[in-house]
Amino acid sequence: MKKVNSIYIIDDDPITVFGIKKMLKTTAICPDIEAFENGKLALDGLRERIKTGAPIPEVIFLDINMPIMDGWEFLEEVVNMNIKEKIIINVITSSIDPADYKKWNHFRLKCLHYLNFKNKPIYKIDDTDLNRVNMVS
Amino acid sequence: MKATKTIPQHYLLKQLPHPTALLDLEHALVDASDSWIALFDKNLNDCIGTKIEEFYNKHEKVCGNSLEQCLTQGKTHILRHKKGKGAQEQWLESTFAPWFDEKENLLGTVIHTNDISSEIEKELELERVKTLLKTTSEVALVGSWEFDIATEKLSWCEVTKKIHEVSPDYEPDVNEGIEFYKQGYSRNKISMLFHKALEDGTPFSERLIIVTSKGKEKWVTAAGKPIQKNGKTITLFGTFQDINDQVLTEIKTKENEQLLTTLVDNLPINVFIKDRDSRKILVNKSECDYLGAKSEDLLGKTDFDLYEKDIAQISRDEDLEVMRTHKPMIGIETINVRKDGSATNFLTSKIPLLDIKGKAYGLIGMSMDITHIKQKEDQLQDLINVTAIQNKKLINFAHIVSHNLRSHTANFSMLLEFLINEKEEEEKKRIMKMLSHASDNLLDTLENLNEVVEISTNVNLDKKSLNLNEYIHKVQQNLAGFLVNNKVELINSVPKKLTVLSVPAYLESIILNLVTNAVKYSKPKEIPTISLSAKKQDKNVIFSVSDKGMGIDLNRYGGKIFGMYKTFHNNKDARGLGLYIIKNQAEAMGGNITVSSEVNKGTTFKVYFNEES
Structure with a gap:
């Protein structure tokens, strides 16, 4: 079981949120799992954490298609924020549009965080979804 | 007696102006005039009694009888003879006649000699x-x-x-x-x-x-x-x-000319020749027909006399360029606007005419009327544009379908996987509930998609002339509860008798969606104010729905506002479908919907009803 300080789940679909939470129960020990319905709410939460000095999430599960602010817009904001810690961001989508994969790759190259691309459906959380340090070492 | 008789005679003869000589029967010179003697370069005193042959043998006898024949008695003879050579040459003609006395006794021969040089010449x-x-x-x-x-x-x-x-x-x-x-x-x-x-x-x-x-x-x-x-x-x-x-040759030339004229005249393209000042000096039948004038009325005219000023200037500039560079202008698309304002598209070529010294003295122009082709091209371009838009829509729709169906099926798949591995009854029940929820969502999605497909595939729209106010009232009645609950203030300034061409169901849908939208995105704690207005403009009736609500950041969402499943506010009722559907409905009727908005000021949607078709 991997210990994670804090996890964000950003998805407007309650079923997906339920699924991820359920899967995390068996793979990670995390006292702080927070879910957001869209990028805007998540971004507000993240900014609040930085402002108050609270620990920022180590892992983010990010849906792409969301109202108000979608996954890409959220990523754009995060990339431009001055965050020293490297976050593992798992981009999750039901889209099989190659354009989405390209966009993901574009962000992967320009951002300091670790970016994964996961297609729905997800049946389990992989180690790499939570942990990058092990892979590198 | 003899002496007295002779001397006067001699004296008389001597003075005769006409060269004359007398010979005796022995052909010896008896007497001669000074002029005659001079012709033979002799002195009279030395020559009396000299035989006549001695005179003539120094001359060339050119033609006529021989001297001997001439001296044959009893007849008149003519002898031509020449004296001297070259520039001194002198042609003479001597007439030999018998010389008689009073009693018709033959005494000898009388010779008359004439200078006939000028005659001969x-x-x-x-x-x-x-x-x-x-x-x-x-x-x-x-x-x-x-x-x-x-x-x-x-x-x-x-x-x-x-x-x-x-x-x-x-x-x-x-x-x-x-x-x-x-x-x-x-x-x-x-x-x-x-x-x-x-x-x-x-x-x-x-x-x-x-x-x-x-x-x-x-x-x-x-x-x-x-x-x-x-x-x-x-x-x-x-x-x-x-x-x-x-x-x-002339006939051949004329035939060639005729051939050329016939050819030029009957070419189905406009042919003209212009001089250095761009004056027409030849026009063919097509050009005359195009300009609706006779050839003689066109000759000497410039484009400024025949076309709009701007167009004529362009043409003149082309002419000058061709004559300056000697480079032909081949197959350039041009537009001519005649004085009556009618425009024609041409494919024009201009070829410089050079004189022997290689200087341009004018040009030959050929213009092919491609208006019809151009129109077809435009129609084709329109068709391509429409097709491209529709294609884009289709792709977009396919993505929507794919994405939405995939997201539901992915949920099913995931939940079923959980269910299989779940041991706890309570948790199983929870998953089952989730599955049922997912199923409902899928059904909703399918219904939505159906709705869209129906609009997009409804080719034969039954458009009717509908009173806009009537439909606004209808929607008001349907939404009565909703409007009262939200304390909506509806200001309707649509002209009483204004009609629009629309499919009844679509018109209702459009009004309903725009009004509910306006209410939904009103500012919290403020009474929603919605203004409805309409006016005719060109081929359209424009129906405007304005609110003073939250507004939308169009810089950010402008491109997506009419997209499917796009919602931009935290509103639980938002399905992200209404605008997508009414946009499709408006477009299916040959109209459009536009939006203008400012955050915190409000939003205005304008619906264009196409009144032409």
């Missing part, structure tokens, strides 16, 4: 001129003829005979001469002209056809002129020229 000159004339006429194939009225004798020169292809000894008469002319016009004409010339001395010159003795047809110029003496025509004199080659 004239004769030679005449000979020379005749030869020259002959040569000239042979070279130029100009013959001559002469008709003596008194004798009715017609004579032809050699060349004239040659032209007729008759032998050199052929002697024509007038009738034969006329019959050489081709039967019909030529023969009638020459008869008439000849007759008229005889009658009242009218000269003539006419191109006619003859048939030669060998049966060959030839073009000739027959000319005639009366020669008069004492006011009376005595002779007709004329020339006769073979102009067959010339005429044939």
Whole structure:
């Protein structure tokens, strides 16, 4: 079981949120799992954490298609924020549009965080979804 | 007696101005005039009694009888002789006549000698001129003829005979001469002209056809002129020229010209030639037809006389460029606007005309009317645009379908996986509930998609003229509860009798969606105010729905606002479908929907109803 300080789940679909939470129960020990319905709410939460000095999430599960602010817009904001810690961001989508994969790759190259691309459906959380340090070492 | 008789005689003879000499029967000189003696370079006193032969043998006897024959008694003879050489040359003519006394006794011979140098010269000159004339006429194939009225004798020169292809000894008469002319016009004409010339001395010159003795047809110029003496025509004199080659060449040239004119005139493209100042100096039929004027009315005109000023200036600039660079302008698309404002698309070429020195003195222009092609092209382009938009929509729709169905099926898949592995009953129930929820969502999605597909595939729309206010009231009634609950203030300024062309269900859907939308996105804690208005503009009726609500950041969401499943506010009721559907409905009816908005100020949607089709 991997210990994670804090996890964000950003998805407007309650079923997906339920699924991820359920899967995390068996793979990670995390006292702080927070879910957001869209990028805007998540971004507000993240900014609040930085402002108050609270620990920022180590892992983010990010849906792409969301109202108000979608996954890409959220990523754009995060990339431009001055965050020293490297976050593992798992981009999750039901889209099989190659354009989405390209966009993901574009962000992967320009951002300091670790970016994964996961297609729905997800049946389990992989180690790499939570942990990058092990892979590198 | 003899002496007294002789001396005066001698004296008389000596002074005669006309060179004269007397010979006795022995051909010895008896006496001579000083002038005669001078011709022979002698002195009279030394020569009396000298034989006549001694005088003449120093001269060349050129023609006529021999001296001996001349001295034959009883007859008059003429002898031509020449004295000196070169520039000193002198031609003389001596007449020998018998010399009788009063009793008709032959005493000897009287000689008269004349200087005929100038006559001879004239004769030679005449000979020379005749030869020259002959040569000239042979070279130029100009013959001559002469008709003596008194004798009715017609004579032809050699060349004239040659032209007729008759032998050199052929002697024509007038009738034969006329019959050489081709039967019909030529023969009638020459008869008439000849007759008229005889009658009242009218000269003539006419191109006619003859048939030669060998049966060959030839073009000739027959000319005639009366020669008069004492006011009376005595002779007709004329020339006769073979102009067959010339005429044939002319005919050929004319034919070529005709061919070229026919070709240029009947080309289905506009052809024109312009001079250095861009004045038209040739226009073909197509160009005349296009400009609706006769060729003579167009010549000398410039484009400024024929087209709109701007268009004419462009054309003039092209002309100048072509003439300056000597580079032809080939197949350029141009637009001509005639004075009446009608525009024509042309495919125009302009080719510089260069003179011998290589300087441009004008240009040939050719314009092909491609208006129809252009129109077709535009139609095609429109079609391509429509197709491209529809294609884009289809792809978009396919993505929506794919994405939405995938997200649901992914959920099913995931939940089922959980269910299989789940041991706890409570958790199983929870998953089952989730599955049922997912199933409902899928059904909703399918219904939504159906709705969209229906709009997009409804090709034969039954558009009717509908009273806009009537439909607004209808929607108001349907939404009565919703409007009251939200304390909506609805300001309707749509003209009472205004109608729009629309599918009834679509009109209701559009009004309903825009009004509910406006209420939904009103500012919290404020009474929603919605203004409805409409006006006719060109081919459209524009129906506006304005609110003073939250507004939308169009810079951010402008591109997505009418997209499917796009919501931009945290509103639980938002399905992200309404705008997508009414946009599709408006477009399906040949109209459109636009939006303008400012965050915190409000939003205005404008629906364009196409009133034309």
